[in-house]
């Protein structure tokens with residue numbers, strides 16, 4: 001029987017592919033930063049309904065969602081150099097257009113693309129925060145920034161955690177398209193390997209395994225995180241001796257200091 | 269000069285004049301109850317005083333510190349809010365923090381106290397409302413009455429000069445109203461200055477030093493509980509009291 005499927009090769013070539021894992025992770029890491037930061041900014045612009053900017057944000061999100069990622073990658077790869085040449089021409093600057101590594105274009109394109117999707121997630125998470133709790137924060141005297149940081153951000157974060165996790169998974173898989181910007185990451189290396197021995201199927205199975213494992217690890221981390229930020233189902237009970245200790249402590253403290261009212265409200 | 273002075277407070281929603289040039293003085297330690305039909309601006313009045321609502325005109329003074337309630341200055345609004353605290357109908361505890369953390373929140377972020385000091389104050393206040401055994405409970409683990417008691421402790425921990433309460437028992441199951449009213453009565457007797465909107469007329473009669481009847485954005489009657497409930501001079505007030513069954517009225521008897 002001819003060796004139609006080389007199962008051994010599927011596993012033996014995995015280390016070779018993994019050599020380019022750092023490139024994939026680098027793509028994910030930087031694209032993620034762009035996507036989250038820009039996603040929050042776009043979400044806030046739209047929630048606050050900032051004039052003009054809000055309209056631009058809507059158009060941007062629509063464009064990013066309405067065109068294929070591969071088109072966006074090519075458009076970035078060819079578009080940014082053209083833009084820079086224009087700048088060079090009109091302002092007399094000397095940006096070295098050819099010196100920009102392909103990974104920069106890929107990071108920008110992936111980051112922009114995901115920021116559009118993430119902004120929608122973040123926006124609806126922010127809108128899901130109970131208005132009453134926001135008012136409670138204001139009534140306490142919190143500044144707008146404190147209300148955002150202490151109330152809106154943690155609560156919206158909990159809501160957005162899972163969909164943003166899915167977005168990261170999408171991003172990891174999206175990096176496999178970065179070769180269109182000339183980036184040699186895992187998938188590109190796989191193609192090169194297969195080009196030599198014509199074992200295309202084997203290489204894609206190997207790649208499939210790698211991406212799947214990465215996704216599983218990430219899903220595990222996100223589940224753990226979610227459990228950590230979620231309010232526990234059962235009320236954490238206070239032990240009898242802890243309660244007793246609290247009581248005792250309160251008594252000694254109140255015995256040691258004068259009654260609050262007389263002191264605190266004394267100035268009139 | 270009164271402890272708290274509210275002057276010329278007016279608020280419109282569109283063409284709807286909800287508050288119509290309200291003046292109100294509150295003395296230190298007074299418990300002032302606002303009563304009136306639904307939709308007459310009781311909540312709006314309370315919410316204008318800490319700028320959750322922006323009025324068209326009005327000012328509030330605490331001793332010699334006067335605040336223009338129409339100001340757009342964020343710093344000034346924050347400073348105003350340090351004088352008051354608010355207890356909401358829906359409690360509005362932060363759902364991702366436990367009872368103790370809810371009370372510590374304002375002490376740490378607004379008053380900038382250290383964690384230890386904030387915790388000590390929070391423990392004292394939560395003990396006062398009888399919730400010391402539930403400091404680790406999250407709002408989801410507490411009954412409405414318990415949540416409201418924690419919310420009261422949260423407000424008092426900030427040591428406000430004026431405590432605003434907007435129907436603190438209206439969202440509660442009937443059997444939980446009592447425990448919250450008891451808590452409010454206790455803090456009233458401790459000398460806190462309170463402006464309270466409520467429909468619990470029996471409670472008002474027993475606890476309030478002063479009762480204000482608000483209708484169509486105006487203070488229509490203002491007096492002691494005795495004056496308001498026993499000798500209502502105003503016809504509109506009398507009709508209202510008949511409706512809430514605090515006064516016999518032949519045409520409404522069932």
Ligand SMILES: Nc1ncnc2c1ncn2[C@@H]1O[C@H](COP(=O)(O)OP(=O)(O)O)[C@@H](O)[C@H]1O
Nearest residue numbers: 281284286304305306307308309310311312313
């Ligand atoms: N945000 C708002 N926008 C428009 N109208 C409002 C708003 N809030 C309250 N109102 C109106 O103002 C009036 C007074 O409301 P409110 O102060 O809640 O009355 P109360 O608390 O006495 O029942 C009502 O007619 C209500 O419909």
Ligand SMILES: [Mg+2]
Nearest residue numbers: 310311312435
């Ligand atoms: Mg109301």
